[in-house]
Amino acid sequence: MNFRFDILYEYRWMFLTGALMTLGLTFVATLGGTLLGLLGALARIIRFEKGSAPLRAAAWVVRNLSLLYVTVFRGTPLFVQIFIWYFVWLPALIHPADGWLVSGTAAVELRRNYGALIAGVLALTANSGAYITEIFRAGIQSIDKGQMEAARSLGMTYTQAMRFVILPQAVRRMLPPLANEFITLLKDSSLLSAIAVAELAYVQRTISGRYTVYEEPLYAIALIYLAMTLCLSWLFSSLEKRYSLQRHR
Numbered sequence: 001m002n003f004r005f006d007i008l009y010e011y012r013w014m015f016l017t018g019a020l021m022t023l024g025l026t027f028v029a030t031l032g033g034t035l036l037g038l039l040g041a042l043a044r045i046i047r048f049e050k051g052s053a054p055l056r057a058a059a060w061v062v063r064n065l066s067l068l069y070v071t072v073f074r075g076t077p078l079f080v081q082i083f084i085w086y087f088v089w090l091p092a093l094i095h096p097a098d099g100w101l102v103s104g105t106a107a108v109e110l111r112r113n114y115g116a117l118i119a120g121v122l123a124l125t126a127n128s129g130a131y132i133t134e135i136f137r138a139g140i141q142s143i144d145k146g147q148m149e150a151a152r153s154l155g156m157t158y159t160q161a162m163r164f165v166i167l168p169q170a171v172r173r174m175l176p177p178l179a180n181e182f183i184t185l186l187k188d189s190s191l192l193s194a195i196a197v198a199e200l201a202y203v204q205r206t207i208s209g210r211y212t213v214y215e216e217p218l219y220a221i222a223l224i225y226l227a228m229t230l231c232l233s234w235l236f237s238s239l240e241k242r243y244s245l246q247r248h249r
Contacts, residue, residue, distance in 0.1 A: 004216045011207055011217075018203035019224050025121060025199060026186045032125035033185070037132025040066045042162075044137045066133065073130035079191050081127055086119040086195045094118070120192040128185050135181060139174035140166060172243045179236035183229050190225075200224060 008015070043066035046059050073081065094102045094111050102110055110118070143166050151161035190201035204217040 004211075004213055007207065007211060007213060007216055008220050011203070014203050014206070015200070015220060015224065018198060018200040018221075019228070021197070022186065022189050022199040023228065025124060025189045025192065025197070026182070028121055029124035029128055029185055029189075030182055032121070033128030033132050033181075036125065036129025037136050040069060040129060040133030041136030041140060044070075044133065045140060070130045070133050073127050074134075078123065078127050078188055079194070082120065082123040082191055082195060085123040085126075086116065089122075090115060090119045116192075116195045116197050119195060120189075120197045124185060124189060124192075127188075128181060131181050132178070135174055135177045136170075138177075139170035142173055143169050172240075175236060175240050175243065179233065182236075183232050186228060186232065187225060 043062045046062060090111070091099075093100050094107045094115070096103060096105070096107045099107045140162075147165055147169070148161055151165040152158070156164070189199055192199055193202035193205055196202065200221050204221045207217040208214050
C-alpha cells in the first residue's frame, strides 16, 4: 500500500489550523478549569468554627455544593457531558425566544456560528475544573497545619496566609498531577469532533470522509498530538526543576 503523502501535503494548512484550534481550546479550558478548580478547592476546605451559626451553615452548603460538582463531573463520561452541553444546556443559555444569557437575533447568530465551539469549551472547562479541584484540595491539605497556624500567629489574615505561605508550597506538589491533567485535557479535546468543532480530530474525519483514506490522516494527527504532549511535558518538567532549585536555595 502506497502512503499518500500528497493528501497530507494538500491539507497541510487544515492540519495546522486544526492543531491551533486544539491548542486554543486546551489553553482556554485550562485557564477556566484552573480558576474553577481553585474556587472549588477553597470551597471544599473552608471552615468557620468560630463564626456565627449562619456563617457556618453557609460554609457547609458551599462545601457540599463543591463536593456535588466534583462528584457529578468526575463520575460521568466527558463524551456524554459534551452532548449534554451542546443539546441541552447551550439551548437553555442561548435561545432566540427565552435564553437565560442571550436571546433574540444575537442568539441565532451566536449558535449558528459558534454554538459547537462554546459548548465544547464549556464542557472541557467544567470537566477539567472538577479534577483540578481535587488536585488543589489535596495539594493544599498536604501542607502541615502548623504552617497556617504560624502564619496566623504572625498577624496574617486567612487570605494572606493562604496566598503567601500555603499556596506557594502547595504549587510544587501540585505540578506533576496538574501536568497530567493538562495533557489529558489536550487529548480529550479530540472528543469535540463529535459536535463538529474544527479541531485536529475533525480534520482527520473531514479528509477521511472526502478521500475514503484513514491511514495517512490518522498517523498525521497522532504524530501532531504526540508532539504537542511532548512539548507540554517538557514545559512542566522545566517548571518542576525551577521550583525544586528555588526550594533548595
